[in-house]
Amino acid sequence: MGALEVQPVGVIMLSIEDLFVVAVVWGVVIVFSWFFSKYLFTVFTGGKSRLDKFFKPIENFIYTLSGIESTKNMGWKEYFKALFYLNVAQAVIALFILMFQANLPLNPMHYQGMSWSLALNTVLSFSSNTNLQHYNGETTLSYLSQMSAIQFLQFTSAATGLAAGVAILRGFAGKARTIGNFYFDYVRSLTRVLLPLTFIATLVLIALGIPQSLGGYTSIPTLQKDAYEILYRGPIASLVSIMQLGTNGGGYFGANSAYPLQNPSQITDFLELGMMMFIPTATLFMFGRMVGDNREGRTLFLAAYAIYGIDLIIAFLPMAHTGRGLEIGYGGAASVFWTVTTTAFTTGSVNASLAAFNPVVILSGFIGMLIQGAPGGEGIGAMYLIMYVIVTIFLVGLMAGRTPEYLGIKIEGRDVKLAVMAFLTHPIIILVPTVLAFAIGAEKAAGLTANSIGFTQIFYEFTSSAANNGSDFLGASGNTIFFNVTTGIVMWLGRYLPMLFMLAIADSVAVRKRTPSQGLKTGTISFVVILVVSIFILTVLTFFPFLVLGPILQFLESFKTSLGGVIFAL
Amino acid sequence: MKGVKSLSTNVRLALISLLICGLVFPIVMTGIGQVALPWQSNGSQVYYDGKSIGSELIAQNFTVPVFFHPRNDSASGVDPDITLKDAMSQVPRIHNATGISESVLNATLLKYRQYTLFFFGTPYVNVLEVNLYLVKTYPSIYSQYDQ
Structure with a gap:
């Protein structure tokens, strides 16, 4: 979420210290997620665990109450239907809570219900793990809405994404000869992964200063005579835990993680960064364990982090001019690090105003969102990486004149077609509505003009929606019927279509015959290089004309007015 | 069915x-x-004379010249911190308004200095912390300005 501030001032340079911080955060996250991947592997392959004694009864209780057969293997259609209908049911419940919060309990501030279009946008956003927010939470939502609409969907969308990602990885790994059972994956994502981790994270975040209260918002006389502040106490720590661990990104406050009560210090800043990186990274390592060859997980991990690293270098490159719109206590470099990370993992929480950044930082953010697998969101990032692997293997196979193979499976025409459909979903659902918005003049209602700045902001809005990222420039100014409805549709298409296509591929390769690989070795560093190059070529070229009209033009314009711009002016 | x-x-x-x-x-x-x-859990509230004077995490609306002022252009609008440089640039104004010597004010700022990037990065201070110290240390000067 970003307030519309322009004209950045001040300078940030990437120093040795900043590199040190990035290295420490990466190092800690990578080591922890490596160990955690072993646990994830046990959770999703149904291996025996000492924790079964505690979790099994809870899970069996949930299965019994809902009438679920958790051991029955599903085909891709059945898996997708279960996933989709569950998500619809959850969205409807949340829609009801948001629209009628005025008549429901836990509303000490007496906030009105949301309009239908804003409520629709909000539930489509949170159920698809996007968390685009066209409202300011602290002045719009009751406690019940923050907990039972927002946090609820943050948990369930993370569990849904993780389940789908795991099913696809399971299908490709092939050991189980099936993509599995959706309800098994979903329930275990909640009981054994998300709830225990958020429990610990919430306690730590409270200790570090994030409130957790239902005591109401109070006006307090402050130190200077006749001055007051509103203290927004709420169930914030629990929301922040799942919003970061679940790569959701939708904050309690309109200013998101720039608001001190959501991110009080540099320690919480780095901790929250680590939390958003944790599960997506562990999922990549888990894939190696599922295949029974850690090199295959390493390939996905290295490719994802290479792209993430390149994004960081691009963002730091111009000594990004920043200052206004950044919070002092985190440091400017930390804000750039955060923005790149939040787009690379498609989380979408922000700790600074996006408009405060150099267009090059925004360009780097675009790359993260357009790729979506660097390393991408909960479960879904791994799915996109597999999609890129298929397309890359196909392209390399064409060049070498061989049948494309992955993990000993022959990649067939149908697989490539489906993977390309998953890939093409994004350009279509991003570019068509962006053009539509300007064609009908919808940018004016959001207070924008049709120049490079306005273009960047609307292109960003739909990119962020399609990538299920959720960071945006518009914020509450995007609360128009046009943007509420169009971004809502884009968020769901961007969420479920690629999932459907990839589940279909995974289900068919799960039972396909495997022969020892004769083609391209995918567990090697040279394949990582090919994969990264191919991902950049595929994605950047698809969107290049649009990037030129937006952030790149904006960058050149700012350059023109500076001293160095003399050359450009000539 | x-x-x-x-x-x-x-x-x-x-x-x-x-x-x-x-x-x-x-x-x-x-x-x-x-x-x-x-x-x-209740917002890290600071107490003065046994009463809450707000959260140490939220910038307060300090407007009279005797106090250090927060900035109001940041992303949240309630950033409780200012850079040490910003704070030091306000020292002459506070000296003129209160008569407290500049060296004492600067020493106070250094006492409350914190760093981004642990001990590497930009030094900054929490505005409320410094102002509360001044109010407590110089009650005769500040009694007409505080609650």
Whole structure:
């Protein structure tokens, strides 16, 4: 979420210290997620665990109450239907809570219900793990809405994404000869992964200063005579835990993680960064364990982090001019690090105003969102990486004149077609509505003009929606019927279509015959290089004309007015 | 019939998820927070004369010249911190308004200095902390300006 501030001032340079911080955060996250991947592997392959004694009864209780057969293997259609209908049911419940919060309990501030279009946008956003927010939470939502609409969907969308990602990885790994059972994956994502981790994270975040209260918002006389502040106490720590661990990104406050009560210090800043990186990274390592060859997980991990690293270098490159719109206590470099990370993992929480950044930082953010697998969101990032692997293997196979193979499976025409459909979903659902918005003049209602700045902001809005990222420039100014409805549709298409296509591929390769690989070795560093190059070529070229009209033009314009711009002016 | 069963399964699972994730979890965490970490759970409020004067994490509206002022252009608008440089640039104004010597004011700022990037990065101060120190140390000067 970003307030519309322009004209950045001040300078940030990437120093040795900043590199040190990035290295420490990466190092800690990578080591922890490596160990955690072993646990994830046990959770999703149904291996025996000492924790079964505690979790099994809870899970069996949930299965019994809902009438679920958790051991029955599903085909891709059945898996997708279960996933989709569950998500619809959850969205409807949340829609009801948001629209009628005025008549429901836990509303000490007496906030009105949301309009239908804003409520629709909000539930489509949170159920698809996007968390685009066209409202300011602290002045719009009751406690019940923050907990039972927002946090609820943050948990369930993370569990849904993780389940789908795991099913696809399971299908490709092939050991189980099936993509599995959706309800098994979903329930275990909640009981054994998300709830225990958020429990610990919430306690730590409270200790570090994030409130957790239902005591109401109070006006307090402050130190200077006749001055007051509103203290927004709420169930914030629990929301922040799942919003970061679940790569959701939708904050309690309109200013998101720039608001001190959501991110009080540099320690919480780095901790929250680590939390958003944790599960997506562990999922990549888990894939190696599922295949029974850690090199295959390493390939996905290295490719994802290479792209993430390149994004960081691009963002730091111009000594990004920043200052206004950044919070002092985190440091400017930390804000750039955060923005790149939040787009690379498609989380979408922000700790600074996006408009405060150099267009090059925004360009780097675009790359993260357009790729979506660097390393991408909960479960879904791994799915996109597999999609890129298929397309890359196909392209390399064409060049070498061989049948494309992955993990000993022959990649067939149908697989490539489906993977390309998953890939093409994004350009279509991003570019068509962006053009539509300007064609009908919808940018004016959001207070924008049709120049490079306005273009960047609307292109960003739909990119962020399609990538299920959720960071945006518009914020509450995007609360128009046009943007509420169009971004809502884009968020769901961007969420479920690629999932459907990839589940279909995974289900068919799960039972396909495997022969020892004769083609391209995918567990090697040279394949990582090919994969990264191919991902950049595929994605950047698809969107290049649009990037030129937006952030790149904006960058050149700012350059023109500076001293160095003399050359450009000539 | 299969459709009806699947609908009922999904609705029931959705409601159970709502109960666990959207009610029990945040409410239990609130209970634990209120019992185990009540100060942080309630917004890290600073007390003066036994009364809350607001959260140390939220910038306050300091407008009279005797106080250090926060900046108001940041992303949240309530950044409680200013850079040490910004604070030091305000020292002459506070000296003129209060008569407290500039060296004492500068020393006070250094006492409350914190760093981004642990001990490497930009030094900054929490505005409320410094102002509260001044109010407590110079009651005769500040009594007409505080609550």
